[in-house]
Amino acid sequence: MVTLAVMAFLALLAGAAAAESEGLPVQPALDSETQQWIEAQKPGLDPSSMSEAQVIADDAREIVNARLADETPSNPAQASKYSTKIFVSRSMPLSDIKLAFDRAATEPDTVVVFRGLLPGTDLMAFRRWLSEIAGPFANLAPPPKIQIDPPAFQSAGVIHVPTVVILGSDRVLAKVSGMVNPDWVRDQVERGKRGTLPQFGPTHEIAEPDLIQVMQQRLARVDWDKWRRSQVDGLRRAVAKPSLPDAVITRTRWHDPSFEVVEDVVANNHILARKGDLVNPLDRVAFLQEIYVIDATDPRQFAAVKGWISKARTRVTVITTRTGGDDSLAWLAERATELGRPIFVWRPDLAQAFGIQCAPTRVRSEGNRFRLDEFRPADLEVGHVDPEASH
Template sequence: MQFFKSIVFLCAFSVSVSANQKNEYDVSSFQDAANKAVEKAKENGWLKDIDKPTIQEKDIALAKSIADQAVVISSETMKRALPQQQNKIDLLEGTDGAIFVSFSMPRRALIDAFQVAKEHNLTILFRGLEKGATHISSTMKLIQKLSAISKVEPNVGINPLRFKEFNVTGVPTIVIRNGNKHLIAQGTLNAQYAKEQFDQKQGDFKFEPLGQLFNIDEPDIIEQMKAVAGKIDWAEKQRLAKERFWKKYKTYPLPTSDESKQWLIDTTVRVTQDIKNGRGEILARAGDITNPLKQYPMHLTIFVIDPYVKSQVDWVKEELKSISGQFQIHLTHMDKDKGWDDLSKFRNEFGAPVFILPKQVIEKFKVEATPSKIETQSNGYLLVRQFDWSEK
């Protein structure tokens, strides 16, 4: 049997990784991952209007929730986890309980624990990565060796919250569980005895230590996560993300128009598949040729301007005084060094939302220069007008 081919680290999602592949869950590299996450969040606008991000109680709760998904470190456990990987994984589900262990235990005792767990349908649980480890791969190798020597592959995982739930402070400890009832047997690997006592006892029961207990060497993986997160300067990461955003953001500056011209865009389309509303009613059938602006009339005006040409900004402000219906203001670009400040300034100046001109608008409406104005027409067409700005 080839043991431990894969691992799964379950956060908001589940990922399986071959034991021969690089594992991405390096505790020491959480900070780098966080940096990238903050930068990506800024690019997507998720950090908009957040001035002083700090770690809140809800963040700690999230970390606990993530850890409670557990780290699954045996392929046998993975087989059980994958069908339900979109949900919260309970490593004790479908088992009779768990054996709580630590690498502080003698190797012989760990081997016995693996064999007992497999025989009695129990999950092996560690509190975290082995002492001094910063990468799960080293823990994986130790587990793989134990499994190979014991010639069994029980369910194995890391879940510090279970240690807290059953107040496990020394190992080995067996927990037999069925529904809301549980029995805790410390200092023993005699699962048969624990199960017999479980059947005889009424309600929850905890034995005094039945044998030698060993300290738990592995640090709580949740505490490791919190410690690393606590060292991250989120305000600085946000500042850097802000600085980088506009340098990476693709914009499409257009020349200033030197002629006035206009053209029409036909919005007629052929429907490729049935279009239904929320009630299931068919609005258009596949093969139909329809003009959505005729069928569902609306009045929309789109202004496309260079925000750094003051006369174009003034022109839009004057146009807005008499406009009717919906409107949008598209800015061709932002100063790469002052992007956020300038965007805020233009929003305040127009007193309305503004957008950075997307490539799709340029291509669909054949926009060539600024300023331009795009308006829906009652006949189902879009009228695009480009204004001569050479004398402005």
């Protein structure tokens, strides 16, 4: 496994490509906005609220449908003036599910919709099941369009399957349960019929649980007051720990971030690195930022970092090795406001990743190495040290 230090370094490399307003993605920003959010969380937070569950469900649905879409391209046939959704479940006979798949494969505006995954299964198991249904000659026929969409069941009022829903301009025109063939329903729509039509045949209970309801149940079991206290206490403990010593000499050092791969790294069946390889991340990814590690309780270092930021030609991340005041979080929020940017808290694993030994230290990449400019605080006080002047 890659060491924690390397993981921290790779995380910072990823952060280099993020937006200017972002800092280290692996360290929560303890700025004023974060402090306000923490204080805004109330013990009376209603866990039955659907908002968080809805967001999670929407994210999951987008991920699932994006992956399924990779293997179910749309049919190039002429589109109809209606769109059709055939709501199904694995509780149905396999023959009926296959009929629904056949319609979704041959009609460009027809989609088969599942409410979720069977209990105890995951997306990979679902995709294997789809492959088994398709059979060995699946590549010879157009694939069906399949979605996992819990909110669609709710918005269409589907409580049993199969159910065919005909939509126009994303509005439900008509629906009927007990069938998978949408032709009859479309014909009824053409005749002016609307709403819920009489049940056409036998129906089945939906085997897959509704993801939103599952999330609501989980949220209802959360002790939000306890969670809030643990988060705040954890942050306070993190910022209260002393860490790096002050630099005793002003100098420039160099750090090689190379590491030895301890096991093969494989992605999408391609070997990215083999066990025993010596890998330097800077050979593969540009580190487009500067890191200033300071003791923000030292007025000399805090004043110096303001000047360094004003002269920086790239994105800057500020990390403090100490915090002050009776309330460390409030103190840190005040300093971040004064600096005009988030201040992150030192983590020991950054020492190995970047070779940082003391504060204040300015880190930037030059070639395939990190350059570390260390400054004795007394030199900052007399004002004859400038990190840009040491280039």
